[in-house]
Amino acid sequence: MRLYRMALWATVPMALPLLAAPAGLTEVRAARDAAPEGAPSVRRPEAGSRPVASALDAGRPFPALGAASMALPLMVPRPAVVSRAQWRADETKRDPRAHYAGGVRAVFIHHTDTPNGYDCADVPRTLRNLYAGQTRDRSWGDLGYNFLVDKCGTIYEGRAGGADRAVVGSHTLGFNQGTTGIAAIGTFGPGVAVPAAMEHAIAALAAWKLGLGGVDPAGTVRLTSTNGKSRYAKGTSAEFDAISGHRDGFATSCPGEALFARLPAIRKLAADLQSRRSRAASGARLTASPANPRRNIR
Known part of the structure; x- marks a missing residue:
């Protein structure tokens, strides 16, 4: 009888765990974003708030309804990211x-449209200056970019809220919702060489962030404009490369002619880093790398 019960148990499929809200998260509500067009948001718990069973979380993005959007996450290694605490962001200045x-x-x-002749060891000071300008002079509530990358290939956390989550920034008017803004530190007009280390870091970061939602960096996506001051009227759906330049969504020269010309190569490298073809053949999975690099931050 005991052997029979064990055999019967082995034939019963295991139930999948229910998705739960991230730790400490209790309520989903709409709030005005620092981005000009605003966006739905998730806020930390307040006294008396009601618990919910699930929430919007970039670490575990819920697929939108529709056959074309049911993509599974790709576990691309997280590149090393210098945290806001490490570059000494003054958290009292932000929303x-x-x-x-x-x-x-x-x-x-x-691109940040700042001088290119910097020493990479001095980048934290540059970030603090950008942070002060964007919070004080532009009233964006925080750095507009989600991430910044220097010419040595070091990645810095920009806007607060969690590097592994889908934080809404203020970087591409009309298309801040559901996107990540990555800024190359420097100015990349015509004829300026884009450092290989910077390109690789941007590709690795994009491969990881897009991989969380199963998005192909070499593919295209449809986004809906939330602001008529973008290149598209509010409510208009438009097709974009999964890795696009700022100018694709807004009338600007950003990210500069030189960096914009390198986007096809960055897309290809990001797709290669996702190893899409080899994954399809073998189902191999990659392990995550350490979250923060070991380097001295001034």
């Missing part, structure tokens, strides 16, 4: 609220 989308569907590439 304490963080705003989240359901996942990252596209990446917009920018």
Whole structure:
């Protein structure tokens, strides 16, 4: 009888665990974003708030309804990211609220339009200056970019809210919702060489962020404009490369002619880093790398 019970148990499929809200998260509500067009957001618990069974979380993005959107996450290694604490961001200068989308569907590439002759060891000081300008002079509530990358290939956390989550930034008017903004530190006008280390870091970051939602970096996505001051009227659906330049969504020269010309190579490298073809053949999975690099931050 005991052997029979064991055999019967082996034939019963195991139930899948229910998705739960991230730790400490109790309520989903709409709030005005620092991004000009605003966005739905997820806020941390307040006294008396009601618990919910699930929430929008970039670490575990919920697929949108529709056959074309049911993509599974690709576990691309997370590249090393220098945290806000490490570059000594003054957290009293920013809006304490963080705003989240359901996942990252596209990446917009920018440049900071700052001098190129910097020493990489001095980048944290540059970030603090950018942070002060964008919070004080532009009233964006925080750094507009989700991430910044220097010419040595070091990746820095930009806007607060969690590097592994779908934080809504203020980087591409009309298309901040469900996208990540990556800014190359420097100015990349015509004839300026884009450092290989910078390109590789941007590709690795894009491969990881897009992989969380199963998005192909070499593919295309459809995004809906939320602001008529973008290149598209509010409510208009438009097709974008999964890795696009700022100018694709807004009338600007950003990210500069030189960096914009390198986007096809960055897309290809990001897709290669996702190893899509080899995954399809073998189902291999990659392990995550350490979250933070070991380097001195001034």
